Amino acid sequence: MGHVGCIQVVQFPRSRPLTPLPAVTSKGGIRQRFLHRSVDIPLRQTSALPGAWHCTRQAWRRSRGDVKVSMGGYAPPEDDEDANRPDALGAWKRVREARDDIDLSTAPSEVSSSAPNASSTPAGIWSSLLSTPPAAPPQTVPQVFPSSEEAAAALANFTTTAADKAIASRGSFTVALAGGSLVKMLQGIKSVAGVEWDKWHVFWVDERCVPHNDPESNYAGAEAALLKDVPIPKSQIYAIDESLCQTADSSAAEAAKEYETRLKGLPSDVLPIEDGLPVFDLLLLGFGPDGHICSLFPGHPLLKVEGPWILSIEDSPKPPPKRITFSLPVVNAADQKCFVACGDGKAEMAAQILQSRDSESAVPAALVTGNHAQWAQGNPEGGFGRLHSKGPGGVDGIEKSKRGGVTAKEPGQGDIENIESAGEGDSEEEQASLCGSGSETNLEGVEKGKQSAGRKAQKFQPFTENRSWDMEAEMRLEDSGKDAKILSWE
Numbered sequence: 001m002g003h004v005g006c007i008q009v010v011q012f013p014r015s016r017p018l019t020p021l022p023a024v025t026s027k028g029g030i031r032q033r034f035l036h037r038s039v040d041i042p043l044r045q046t047s048a049l050p051g052a053w054h055c056t057r058q059a060w061r062r063s064r065g066d067v068k069v070s071m072g073g074y075a076p077p078e079d080d081e082d083a084n085r086p087d088a089l090g091a092w093k094r095v096r097e098a099r100d101d102i103d104l105s106t107a108p109s110e111v112s113s114s115a116p117n118a119s120s121t122p123a124g125i126w127s128s129l130l131s132t133p134p135a136a137p138p139q140t141v142p143q144v145f146p147s148s149e150e151a152a153a154a155l156a157n158f159t160t161t162a163a164d165k166a167i168a169s170r171g172s173f174t175v176a177l178a179g180g181s182l183v184k185m186l187q188g189i190k191s192v193a194g195v196e197w198d199k200w201h202v203f204w205v206d207e208r209c210v211p212h213n214d215p216e217s218n219y220a221g222a223e224a225a226l227l228k229d230v231p232i233p234k235s236q237i238y239a240i241d242e243s244l245c246q247t248a249d250s251s252a253a254e255a256a257k258e259y260e261t262r263l264k265g266l267p268s269d270v271l272p273i274e275d276g277l278p279v280f281d282l283l284l285l286g287f288g289p290d291g292h293i294c295s296l297f298p299g300h301p302l303l304k305v306e307g308p309w310i311l312s313i314e315d316s317p318k319p320p321p322k323r324i325t326f327s328l329p330v331v332n333a334a335d336q337k338c339f340v341a342c343g344d345g346k347a348e349m350a351a352q353i354l355q356s357r358d359s360e361s362a363v364p365a366a367l368v369t370g371n372h373a374q375w376a377q378g379n380p381e382g383g384f385g386r387l388h389s390k391g392p393g394g395v396d397g398i399e400k401s402k403r404g405g406v407t408a409k410e411p412g413q414g415d416i417e418n419i420e421s422a423g424e425g426d427s428e429e430e431q432a433s434l435c436g437s438g439s440e441t442n443l444e445g446v447e448k449g450k451q452s453a454g455r456k457a458q459k460f461q462p463f464t465e466n467r468s469w470d471m472e473a474e475m476r477l478e479d480s481g482k483d484a485k486i487l488s489w490e
């Protein structure tokens with residue numbers, strides 16, 4: 001095909017055609033999205049490498065290898081491992097290798113205008129890429145809800161949408177749950193109609209090393225809030241092995257090892273592994289008032305551990321002290337991560353997470369990369385409402401909406417994304433119903449939640465936009481001589 005100087009989009013022979021979506025302009029270039037097997041595959045063209053198109057690592061993963069982005073005509077140098085990667089970083093490295101010899105500003109002439117059949121041949125794809133005019137950037141609207149019921153309903157909608165996509169793509173859905181105040185919010189999921197529960201596989205991002213009937217058990221909380229009422233096969237609920245957590249002397253390390261072994265024994269159509277890490281479809285995360293996620297606490301050495309998937313901790317600052325947890329690389333390898341923040345007490349930390357992202361002082365929650373959604377329950381006139389201010393604890397770019405909520409002016413890098421009020425505030429009593437203080441035990445919180453009023457039907461806009469891989473920043477980094485392997489920047 002002679003695509004000299006450009007990255008060529010190739011479809012494997014048996015894959016379904018890509019459906020081009022309208023192109024958008026975004027930070028660093030023009031972005032084109034394709035719909036493929038129900039997933040968006042964004043490609044972008046950057047000013048740094050005119051004529052070249054790139055896709056994010058996460059999009060590559062989500063395409064499940066069905067779409068290949070490669071550079072025609074240039075073999076990767078053998079001694080550069082990264083240049084052999086099939087994803088955007090590899091493609092970029094290959095282009096960097098070749099850029100002295102080629103004219104990167106020249107798009108392949110045979111696809112510039114008259115290529116046949118826009119979506120079924122590489123030339124056609126190029127043609128549609130080149131001819132689609134840029135559109136306005138999409139709005140992304142993660143939301144703050146004045147009532148926990150509304151936040152729970154939005155979370156339910158988001159989760160079941162993610163499940164539908166995963167099931168359509170590979171026949172199963174893997175979701176990993178946190179504990180804490182998130183647990184009560186899970187109740188909303190059971191009222192969604194038409195869920196293919198038999199395709200769900202449920203895990204825990206962290207678990208306290210206690211028996212299942214212990215009020216501190218995250219498994220027990222999720223069981224009471226959701227699992228006991230939905231027909232997920234028991235064999236697809238991956239709780240900690242409680243036989244390893246019976247006494248105060250129990251070793252969390254053994255429980256972690258057992259959990260990891262069980263995950264590694266799952267077939268790849270249930271839990272795919274990429275770059276040595278499991279790719280969960282969705283993580284439902286909380287964050288603590290200190291910014292911890294899972295059982296990864298600020299300043300704790302576990303944050304830096306990269307090899308094992310599941311880690312143990314015996315000195316958790318949040319009781320109980322013995323726990324097992326996903327490692328940070330496992331968290332970041334997941335396809336989607338959703339933060340749920342309950343109550344105004346989390347607003348200050350939410351602001352800190354937004355502001356410290358990408359900085360040395362980032363708290364664990366700010367180290368989570370990739371695709372995010374955030375649902376928060378709080379008072380738009382209270383703690384979360386203050387996020388609009390530029391003062392201490394405030395976040396630039398977020399302003400109050402007419403209805404008393406807060407909404408972002410534009411999705412800026414490092415934002416917790418746009419935040420919008422979902423309606424008028426509910427009573428204090430109702431606010432407390434699904435959103436506990438976090439200090440009460442999981443089971444107590446669920447009991448309280450059961451007494452809440454039924455949820456309201458509501459409009460909900462899912463978060464779809466990727467935090468894109470910033471290729472220009474990565475190039476600047478490499479030029480500055482620093483380690484450029486910021487592969488999870490997407």
Ligand SMILES: O=C(O)[C@H](O)[C@@H](O)[C@H](O)[C@H](O)COP(=O)(O)O
Nearest residue numbers: 178179180181286287288294438
């Ligand atoms: O076992 C746990 O403690 C949880 O799994 C933990 O990961 C939780 O998500 C955060 O601690 C936030 O908890 P709160 O929402 O209760 O603050």
